[in-house]
Amino acid sequence: MEEYDHILVESFITHERGKHGLVHIRPLPNQEPYTTDMYVQCSKTMSNDFPVGTKFRIKAKIIYPENKKPFVSTHYTWKYEVLKD
Known part of the structure; x- marks a missing residue:
C-alpha cells in the first residue's frame, strides 16, 4: 500500500499558463517535501465551493x-x- 500524509493546503488564484481555471490548491509552507510551488490534484469542490x-x-x-x-x-x-482561522 502506498504511503499518504495528512497535509495542510489552501486555495489561491494563479495566472500560470496552461492551468484550467483561476482558483487552484497548493500546500501551505513548512511541510517538506510538500512545497508551495506544487499544485494539488483534488476535488473541484475545494476550489469551487469555498x-x-x-x-x-x-x-x-x-x-x-x-x-x-x-x-x-x-x-x-x-x-x-475545512480549517477555521
Missing part, C-alpha cells in the same frame, strides 16, 4: 510523472477538513 484562501487538511501523496513537474494528489472522493 472562498479563495480557505485552508483544508487532506490525505495526499506526491506524484512524480516522468518528464513533468511533481504534484500532490488526493482522491477526489476522499473527505477533507
Whole structure:
C-alpha cells in the first residue's frame, strides 16, 4: 500500500499558463517535501465551493510523472477538513 500524509493546503488564484481555471490548491509552507510551488490534484469542490484562501487538511501523496513537474494528489472522493482561522 502506498504511503499518504495528512497535509495542510489552501486555495489561491494563479495566472500560470496552461492551468484550467483561476482558483487552484497548493500546500501551505513548512511541510517538506510538500512545497508551495506544487499544485494539488483534488476535488473541484475545494476550489469551487469555498472562498479563495480557505485552508483544508487532506490525505495526499506526491506524484512524480516522468518528464513533468511533481504534484500532490488526493482522491477526489476522499473527505477533507475545512480549517477555521
